[in-house]
Amino acid sequence: MTTKIIFGSNKLGELNESIIEQMLERFHLGKFVSGERTNIGAMGQTMFIQSTKGEYVLKGNPLFPGQFEEERFYIENLAQKTMLALPTPYIIDFEEDLIGWSYVLMPRKKGTHLNEIQEQLLVEGERQIVTEVAKVLAVMHQWKTPIFGEYQPVSAEIQPFASSYFQWLKARILHWLEDAKKYSTITELDEQFTLDLIEQAKSAFDSLKEAEFVMGDFKVGNFVVDKIDGQWKVSGIFDFTNAYFADGSNDLVKMFLYYIEKEKQSLVHELFRVYVQLTQKNREQMKNRLTIHMLHQRVLDWGCFKAMGAVTWDDNLSFSEWVQPYIAVIKEL
Structure with a gap:
């Protein structure tokens, strides 16, 4: 699926503080402090989240079935085989009860584009x-x-x-x-x-x-x-x-x-x-x-x-x- 050209994107839609708080709580990632939409990459699927335990990236609303599982496969294998600066752990929540789609939470890597x-x-x-x-x-x-x-x-x-x-x-x-x-x-x-x-x-x-x-x-x-x-x-x-x-x-x-x-x-x-x-x-x-x-x-x-x-x-x-x-x-x- 990944080698197909994707011209459209599933956006995150409206996310309120309560929903993000529940996402963080589900994986023991602290209390919500702030969040902002990213302005580069990931086709509108991501936002930065600051919690009391750290900085994370929320990636949601998969572009195609299996997108997140596929990405996790590559990231986890590279993490095992190399010392590259990868966003691990790559946590997938397959439950759709909070917002209607699955999502990922991963650590935000420090640096500048x-x-x-x-x-x-x-x-x-x-x-x-x-x-x-x-x-x-x-x-x-x-x-x-x-x-x-x-x-x-x-x-x-x-x-x-x-x-x-x-x-x-x-x-x-x-x-x-x-x-x-x-x-x-x-x-x-x-x-x-x-x-x-x-x-x-x-x-x-x-x-x-x-x-x-x-x-x-x-x-x-x-x-x-x-x-x-x-x-x-x-x-x-x-x-x-x-x-x-x-x-x-x-x-x-x-x-x-x-x-x-x-x-x-x-x-x-x-x-x-x-x-x-x-x-x-x-x-x-x-x-x-x-x-x-x-x-x-x-x-x-x-x-x-x-x-x-x-x-x-x-x-x-x-x-x-x-x-x-x-x-x-x-x-x-």
């Missing part, structure tokens, strides 16, 4: 954070499985993709390129450009012998950083709703795009360099796969921005013209 401090960072701080991000991803991607697919909470098993991982990813890209025709012009040249890129990378995907954990939505909104003993560290990672098992390097793409948009391309190169050094992955094969991961993300972004009428680039550019500079960044790594 990178985009909130980016402009104040010195060069040394930027490099520290890039290195920490690379370390976090390298550690996550050490969790491996022979099955390329996603966890299904009903069967409590990893369900393989219906076809090979490469064919699944190819079909996904072509589907969203076709869907983009509803909102924009997609030419035959755009389609051929896309197909050529995909086929050129086939051998790099065929070289994958085992699947790695993929967070699926690793971006500045889903982790926080904090300065600890004078060094910047990733102090919290959250929102594993889009996780699955495939090619871990996909998790680099949204951070690449973040730095590209900030006109900090040198940090794209640094993130790639440190990640390759830590994982010892084949550099050229990884670059070939990253071109497709970048293509995939940009297809989704193109369709989304066109549908919303929120285009921020030259609207006269064709899809292939628009995406080529991003592909070039990968090829230059």
Whole structure:
């Protein structure tokens, strides 16, 4: 379920102090002090809660059946396998008597989102954070499985993709390129450009012998950083709703795009360099796969921005013209 694109969201709705007090009391988490809706991430599903025993995140009204069980599976396994700063314990209340839906309570991780401090960072701080991000991803991607697919909470098993991982990813890209025709012009040249890129990378995907954990939505909104003993560290990672098992390097793409948009391309190169050094992955094969991961993300972004009428680039550019500079960044790594 997590690998499906979710455009809508189940919001928290109206929550009063009495209901939150009962949620906290049910799990012996203290008395309610204050609460505020989050303004980033989790598709409107979360709010921060301060109690007499600590700070927590409430996540409610699941987007699909099994969302919370699936996320707990990933978080608990990563917590057992790594020392990453994860939101554990991840407490699920399956009872719907308080508000009409199940919900999660988890500890709030201390720190700040990178985009909130980016402009104040010195060069040394930027490099520290890039290195920490690379370390976090390298550690996550050490969790491996022979099955390329996603966890299904009903069967409590990893369900393989219906076809090979490469064919699944190819079909996904072509589907969203076709869907983009509803909102924009997609030419035959755009389609051929896309197909050529995909086929050129086939051998790099065929070289994958085992699947790695993929967070699926690793971006500045889903982790926080904090300065600890004078060094910047990733102090919290959250929102594993889009996780699955495939090619871990996909998790680099949204951070690449973040730095590209900030006109900090040198940090794209640094993130790639440190990640390759830590994982010892084949550099050229990884670059070939990253071109497709970048293509995939940009297809989704193109369709989304066109549908919303929120285009921020030259609207006269064709899809292939628009995406080529991003592909070039990968090829230059």
